Amino acid sequence: MAVSLGACAAPETTVPNEGNETPVEESVFTPGTYEGSAKGFHGDVVLTVTVNENEITEIVADHTETEGLGDNAIDEMIASAMEKDSLALDMMSGATYSSEAFLAALEMALVKAGADVEKLKVKEAGEEAVKEDITKDTEVAIIGAGGAGLSAAVSAHQNGAKVIVIEKMPNVGGNTIISGSAYNAVDEKRQAPQGIEDSIEKFYTQTYEGGDKQGDPELVRVLVENAYPTIEWLESLGMEFKDTVFTVLGALWPRSHKPVEPLGTGYINTYMNYINEHSDEIEILTETEAKELVVSEDGRVTGFIAESKNGKVTVNASKGVIVATGGFGANVEMRDQYNTIWPALTNIKTTNHKGATGDGIVMAEKINASIVQMENIQLLPMGDPETGSLSGNIEQGVENRIFVNSDGNRFVDEGERRDVMTNALMEQEDSMMWVIVDQHSYPTGDTVNNFNESIDSLVEQGRAFKADTLEELAQQIGVSPENLVKSVEAFNAAVDGATDEFGRTLFMHKIDTAPFYAGKRVPTVHHTMGGIKITPETRVVDVNGVVIPGLFAAGEVTGGIHGANRLGGNALTDVNTFGRIAGAQAAKEN
The missing domain is CATH 3.90.1010 (Sufe protein. Chain: A)
Incomplete structure (x- = not known):
């Protein structure tokens, strides 16, 4: 470039200078x-x-x-x-x-x-910018330009509304753009050729029971029934998904769709292409942070007040306001305030972008919105040891990898729920594990992971290790060669039909073909399942269960969909599906 x-x-x-020198x-x-x-x-x-x-x-x-x-x-x-x-x-x-x-x-x-x-490195003082308060009028106003906010913007416009979106960060995208991009949906067109049997009922049961039955059944039903129609909607906007599905970490079943574009860029680029084509009716204001919702005397939310670097911004919305500000995974103080499930999270890093600080939840609570299940904070066992990010993760799908601890021993069913795997990891020495895969996951050195990183580049950077034998790999990562070989042999026997000692049921290939690879992982804060309580139509309800007129919410800012544990691959289903619903509902308001 x-x-x-x-x-x-x-x-x-x-x-x-001296004298009259210039x-x-x-x-x-x-x-x-x-x-x-x-x-x-x-x-x-x-x-x-x-x-x-x-x-x-x-x-x-x-x-x-x-x-x-x-x-x-x-x-x-x-x-x-x-x-x-x-x-x-x-x-x-x-x-x-x-x-x-x-x-x-x-x-x-x-x-x-x-x-x-x-x-x-010092910013020039210069003249202080003249600040000017402005007021903008629109029909649907959206707080947050991540996946939920942008999907709502496109949907609202498609349903006839003029839209303004504000975003406190310099760029759009939120957590969606840096996600692993997996999207769960029952999809016979892609699943049947792979010999995968699935159904809406199976998806519903796994999502509901996978969250310890704490999710609102109506919201879970909306999620699973609208997941595939939302894929079709995304495709109608120009987004492309790969022709096969896989099982992302903690998904429990092979229904995870992978976009053609890397990370979450496919979702955001798809929405922004549409928005840029209709920029006369959809306006996005970045570096503009919402501070409070505006409520009329009759209790209707009519807009919000925000701050930009140039002054106060008042946005009036004649139809509705959609809160799509994401969760609070990057807000350590807020995590500690609500955490009752995990050990202290103060020193646990996060996969989230730095803007995921729970602003929308706080604003909604100030106008008496119901806030639910805030203690339900999801950790993953897949954080980068240095950053907490999901980047560098060498797994390609659940079926073809195992986890071993610092002794080289397996310690959990690697196809289990995310909270089960993370709890098991926290019981290991230094809360650390190695992901082990082989050539089945990386046929060539330029094969990329779910974050568009080639395995050769990860090895070169010292973020992954490569060897021609399991014994050599064990020496490189400092685990017992004997234990690692036994762990892999037991896994391979289970692939052939033996009973797995941890009850694992998801298998595809044996780990038996060189080169072998290992990548180090630690726990990381990933998703906050608690937030604003909504109806199936994405309307926000107050502490008495009464709908707050003019107010909608979608995405990770909401609570009560996933319960105690979110299935892997369900976040982007949630974000895009409920964002689409919120946009359409707000556009139809009188």
Whole structure:
């Protein structure tokens, strides 16, 4: 990738001079072309930076960051760096690794150019921007531009409404864009050719019972019955899913659909393509944070008040307001406030983007909305040891991998519920495990995982290990070779029909073909199942069970759908299905 833009001139500075000599401009850089590099999400981000004495005149980036996410972040940061001739740049939401890599690579290049990088990291004071309060009128107003908010925006517009969406982060996408992208739905067209028997009733039972029967049966029914129609709706908007399904971690059954585009970019790009085509009737305001819902004297929600960097923004909605702000997985204080199930979560990292702080729940509660099941916080056993992110996870599907502890022993049914697996992991030494797979998961070194990372790149980065024998792999990761071999042999026997010692039932291939791979994983906070109580039509109800007129909610901000445990692959089903319903319902309000 090469990007070359004209940069704004840097402010002139002078140095002391004697007599009547003309003041001379102090150089910021030594003119020339310099290179810097740093590790990004998918490998090295390499920048070739050309400068004159006071300006960055060109930045050429060479990288393999995620299409539609990391590459967009780098493009935006190139433009910003050249506009400001500075290292005081804002990180791009949802693309933290790519943003950090860009800044580190740019700093390396500018150090070589002789710059005082500490000065370049300081934001210029300049003149304070003039703030101006504004008011906007629309029909449907949406708080949050993640998957739920954007699906609601498209659906509302398709049902005849003008729409305004606000987003507190600099970019749209929320948790959806950085997700593993699995979407559960009963889909005979894809399942039958794979010999998979499924039904709406089976999906309902697994979802309801998988949440310890704490989910609202009506909401679960809406979820499972509308899952596939929502896939068809997404496809009608141009989104593409792969032709086969798989079993994502904790899904309990092979009905997880995988988009063609990596991570959650397919969902967000699909919605944004539609929104950009109808930008005269759908407006998105980023870096605009909702502060309070506006309620009329008769109890109807008529809009909200938000803050942007330019002042107060009041949005009036004649039909309805949809809260789609996501959960509170990134809010440590809020997690600790409501957690009654897990050990202390203070030091547990999260898969969530930093904007997942529960704002919508707090706003709704202030107007007497019912908030339910806040203690139901989901952890995964699949966090990156350094970041808590799901990136670097080498599993491709539940059927073809095992977990072993630091002794090389299996300790749980790897096809179980997410809470069962995480509790079992927390009982192991250092709450750490290794995921073990073989060539069946990675036929070639450039085969990518569910986060678009090739196995070769993960091995090169030291985030995965590769060996031609299980004994050699065991030595690399520091577990007992004897135990690892026995664990794999017992698993392989169960694939052949022997009774699995942990009761596992989901199998496909044996782990018997070199090369063998291992990846380290730890617990991480992933999803908050509690939140705003809604009806099957996504209307918000108050503490007395009465519908609050004009107020809707969708996505992870809601509670009572998944119960005590969310099945893997059900989040994106929830986000897109209930977002679609909320948009249509709000658009039909009088």
